[in-house]
Amino acid sequence: MSKNKNTEQKIFEAATELFIEKGVDRTSVRDIASKAGINLALMNYYFRSKENLFDAIFSDLVNKNTQDLLQILNSDLELSDKVKKYVSAYIDMLTKNPLLVSFFMAILHRSREKITEIDAISNLYATEKFTQQIIEEGKKGSIRKTDPSHFFVDMISMITFPFAIKPLIMDKNALDEKAFDQFIEERKSHITQMVLRCIEPC
Amino acid sequence: MSKNKNTEQKIFEAATELFIEKGVDRTSVRDIASKAGINLALMNYYFRSKENLFDAIFSDLVNKNTQDLLQILNSDLELSDKVKKYVSAYIDMLTKNPLLVSFFMAILHRSREKITEIDAISNLYATEKFTQQIIEEGKKGSIRKTDPSHFFVDMISMITFPFAIKPLIMDKNALDEKAFDQFIEERKSHITQMVLRCIEPC
C-alpha cells in the first residue's frame, strides 16, 4: 500500500494475495512481479525460488492468524467462557479472511508430505492447557468425561469447514455474501451452545 | 486393471488416480498418458483437453460417492436411525477413499467460480426430505426446534473435516495410519450421539 515499503515486503505481500486468491500453482512468478511492480528477477534475488517464497508466506500466515486464538485456549478463563470466546474470535478472524480456510485446505492437499515439517504448524495445536482443563473438569465432574481430541476436532470442524464450502452453502441456500455472513454469525452462538450442551454433566 | 478395458476408460482411471493423489495442477497430461500406457495424443483424441477430462472426472467422483448417502437422507427412516446410518456410511466411504475430502477441498479452492455450475454438485445437497423431516419433527415436538441448514452443516463438518486435516491430527496425537482409522471409527458413535443429543426435546 504505502510507497515506502521495501521491495522484499512488496513481493511478499503481492505473492500472499495471489497465492490465497488463485492458488500457488496457478500463480506465476510473473504475476507476482507484476503485482509487486518489480521485475521478476528480483523475486529470485530476495527469495531463492517460488517454492521458497511460498514456504515463508505460509508460515507467516499460520503464525499471524493463530496467535490470538492460541492465547485464548491457553488462558486461565473458565471453560465455557473460553469456548465462547474462542469460537467467536475464530469466526471473526475467518470472516475477515474468507479465503483462508479454503487456501489452507488446498495447501494441505498440495503439500501434505512436508506440512508437518513446517515449524509454524505446531502452533495450530499447542493446546496442552485446554486439553488438561477438559480432562480435569471431567474428573471433577463439573463436565461430562470428554475426550479432548474429539472435542477439539469437533469445535474446529464446525467453525472452519463452512468457510471451505462457502460456495456450496451459498448456492444451496440461495444466499448472497451478506446473508452468508449472517449465517456464519449465527454459528457463533450455535456452535458454542452445541459443544457446551454436549459436555454438560449427566 | 484388466487388459480388456478400453482406452478411454484407462485414461479416465489413470487421470482420476493422479488428480486425487497429486492434484490437478501438478499432474501433467504426460503423467496421465504414461500411467494409462498410451500416448499423450490419445488423451486429446478422447477428451478435448485436460480441463475437459478433469470436469468429467470430477462430476463422476461426486456422483459415484454421493448416491448412497443421498438415498439414506431421502429414505423413510426414523430420524435418529437415519442420522446414525448416514454418519456411518459417510465415514465408511471416506475411509475407503481417504484423500477424497482433501482433493475435493483443493478443487473447491481451485475452481470455486465454476463449481456450482457442475450438474453433479446439486447432488450434494438434494436433501429436501431430510430438511422437511427436521422441520416437522420440530413442530411436533419430538425434537427441539432445529435449523436444518445448521444441522446439516454441523454433521458434514464433523464427518468430513477430520479427513481434510488428517496429517495434522496424526501429527498432533502421534497416530499411525491404523490409529487414525481407529480415531475416525470412534467418531461414528461420537458424532451420532452428539448431534442427536443436541436436538433432544427440552
Place this chain on the structure above:
DNA sequence: GTCTATAACGGGATAGAC
C-alpha cells in the same frame, strides 16, 4: 539492488502418417 535478456525446460495441444 534493480534492470534486460535469455537460457533451459516442461507444459498442453495438434498435424499427419499409419
Place this chain on the structure above:
DNA sequence: GTCTATCCCGTTATAGAC
C-alpha cells in the same frame, strides 16, 4: 484408433549490464 514428431507457449531461474 493409435502412433511419432513437433509446435508453440509459458514457466522458473539465471547471467550479466548498470
